[in-house]
Amino acid sequence: MGSYSRGRDFLFCQLCGTMLTIPFRASDKYAQCPLCNAKRNLKHIRGKEISYKISAEDIRRELGINIIDEQKVQLSKVNKKCDKCGHGEASFYTRQMRSADEGQTTFYTCLGCGFQFQEN
Ligand SMILES: [Zn+2]
Ligand SMILES: [Zn+2]
Known part of the structure; x- marks a missing residue:
């Protein structure tokens, strides 16, 4: 059990x-x-x-x-280094969380390898 x-x-x-x-x-x-x-x-x-x-x-x-x-959201490009492949460009968008104190989160997708990561 x-x-x-x-x-x-x-x-x-x-x-x-x-x-x-x-x-x-x-x-x-x-x-x-x-x-x-x-x-x-x-x-x-x-x-x-x-x-x-x-x-x-x-x-x-x-x-x-x-x-x-x-x-x-229209994806935009930004100079952001990918942690995975080291590529210097990523698309990003932001999203406001439902709860106000969670703040805004930025989501990135690496244009080199497609790796997804986020930042608060
Ligand atoms: Zn029984
Ligand atoms: Zn990458």
Whole structure:
């Protein structure tokens, strides 16, 4: 049992270890084991599920924003030495992070090898 499976214990039957069937309807209060029919209250399980979904959604939205911004921005050239190949020119764009105190990040793409790096 690694840490991965331990972290997901709430999805498994405590008696036989079979994965529980979790009902989709919010009115169903129990998850049932398909093997031994043991039931587990979903109250705290649903809470975990919801918080997991929110963080996944946040990540997806973050990625979506990144993609849109990259398409909008006209790439400009700047004299910037690439750490990887030593080429002296890179294209760059800046992006304001959602949170104000994260500030602005400058993203560079080396025109020699395509290596991507960033600076705050
Ligand atoms: Zn069981
Ligand atoms: Zn390079």
